[in-house]
Amino acid sequence: MAQKSDLIETNTPTNSISKSIILRIARYNPEHDSAKKFMEFKVKYEKWTTVLEAILEVKQNYDHSVGVRYSCRQATCGSCGMIINGKPRLACFTKISELNSNTITVEPMNNFPIIRDLAVKFERLFNTHHKVKPYLIRDDTEITTDTKEFLQSPEELEQYIQFSNCIKCGLCNSACPTMATDSSFVGPQALAQAYRYVADSRDKGKENRLKIIDDSHGIWRCHFAGSCSQVCPKGVDPAMGIQLLRGYMLGFKG
Amino acid sequence: MRESVIMKIHYGTALAAVALVAVHILMRLTQGFAESLEYDSVITNYKFLPYAGMLEIILILISIHGFNGLRVVLLELKQGRVYEKAVSYSCVVAMIALIAYGSRTIIMVNTGMV
Numbered sequence: 140m141a142q143k144s145d146l147i148e149t150n151t152p153t154n155s156i157s158k159s160i161i162l163r164i165a166r167y168n169p170e171h172d173s174a175k176k177f178m179e180f181k182v183k184y185e186k187w188t189t190v191l192e193a194i195l196e197v198k199q200n201y202d203h204s205v206g207v208r209y210s211c212r213q214a215t216c217g218s219c220g221m222i223i224n225g226k227p228r229l230a231c232f233t234k235i236s237e238l239n240s241n242t243i244t245v246e247p248m249n250n251f252p253i254i255r256d257l258a259v260k261f262e263r264l265f266n267t268h269h270k271v272k273p274y275l276i277r278d279d280t281e282i283t284t285d286t287k288e289f290l291q292s293p294e295e296l297e298q299y300i301q302f303s304n305c306i307k308c309g310l311c312n313s314a315c316p317t318m319a320t321d322s323s324f325v326g327p328q329a330l331a332q333a334y335r336y337v338a339d340s341r342d343k344g345k346e347n348r349l350k351i352i353d354d355s356h357g358i359w360r361c362h363f364a365g366s367c368s369q370v371c372p373k374g375v376d377p378a379m380g381i382q383l384l385r386g387y388m389l390g391f392k393g
Numbered sequence: 394m395r396e397s398v399i400m401k402i403h404y405g406t407a408l409a410a411v412a413l414v415a416v417h418i419l420m421r422l423t424q425g426f427a428e429s430l431e432y433d434s435v436i437t438n439y440k441f442l443p444y445a446g447m448l449e450i451i452l453i454l455i456s457i458h459g460f461n462g463l464r465v466v467l468l469e470l471k472q473g474r475v476y477e478k479a480v481s482y483s484c485v486v487a488m489i490a491l492i493a494y495g496s497r498t499i500i501m502v503n504t505g506m507v
Contacts, residue, residue, distance in 0.1 A: 142423055180464075317469065320469050320470060321468070321469045321472065322472050323472045353396050353397045354396055355396055355468055355477065356468070356472070357396060359396050359397070359400045359465075360465070360468075360469060388397045389401060389404075391398070
């Protein structure tokens with residue numbers, strides 16, 4: 140794609156001695172741009188400044204039209220996923236100082252349709268997430284059955300607890316090589332969530348859930364590149380979840 | 394057929410093929426490489442039924458594994474109901490054709506047609 144760069148220096152006043160970096164922001168509006176271009180801004184930063192704060196500084200002080208999605212600013216909502224210096228990361232969870240680079244390039248996540256600039260559409264992620272039935276399946280409930288609650292041992296909890304940390308930021312799907320070529324692939328996020336519920340001792344919908352992911356664009360299309368696990372900001376290991384799910388499907392686990 | 398069943402067959406054929414191809418290579422080491430490819434040597438091997446049977450099994454295993462692998466690669470390249478059905482059926486037909494062609498050679502030798 141053609142790339143055009145314009146260097147713009149921000150003049151935000153600061154009280155402390157700051158260093159500065161060049162922030163390259165990918166600009167693309169699918170409604171009237173034919174190709175992505177980059178705009179460059181010189182941004183001052185402190186050792187605690189995050190990439191999201193740098194983008195917001197550009198937005199606030201120079202170019203209001205930069206398209207970026209964010210909300211909590213504390214790696215909880217999963218809104219600000221983007222490619223930062225070539226790697227999918229959360230902008231609010233990535234400090235400029237830890238990137239060890241004088242130039243920070245931010246681009247929209249791969250494998251997602253672009254809405255504008257750094258904001259991408261999440262429909263496919265949410266659809267596949269919904270498809271694997273991300274909830275406990277059983278006939279009785281704690282609400283209707285007043286005589287019992289669904290107890291678990293610490294060992295049973297350990298089977299799936301790390302997969303509960305998923306914030307649906309989409310970084311794993313962005314890093315997945317199969318997602319890039321197979322538009323029908325379920326993706327590591329949904330597969331990890333399928334494992335989270337299959338491994339939950341309270342869940343009774345294992346057969347149902349395994350059937351859903353057992354199709355020609357399901358779990359078997361994972362190449363085990365492992366990039367999904369490398370980029371997860373919450374320490375979830377989708378690649379391991381997928382391999383454990385395969386264990387269920389091959390009959391190694393009950 | 395469910396994808397998990399297909400993939401079990403895929404992994405199973407790979408493991409079995411590795412074992413049998415190892416036996417096949419060991420058998421070939423009993424004589425020189427050039428000698429083993431001579432016409433009379435090949436015909437003799439085909440007439441030795443246990444060995445010919447093993448070659449037939451290798452052919453079946455590798456055809457199943459190979460064409461399923463090709464199917465998977467093609468399904469990842471492009472998606473669509475018609476395309477996917479065409480790929481799946483074409484791979485099955487190609488697999489059967491290759492097995493039939495290889496088997497024909499062994500049958501021809503053992504029925505005296507060669």
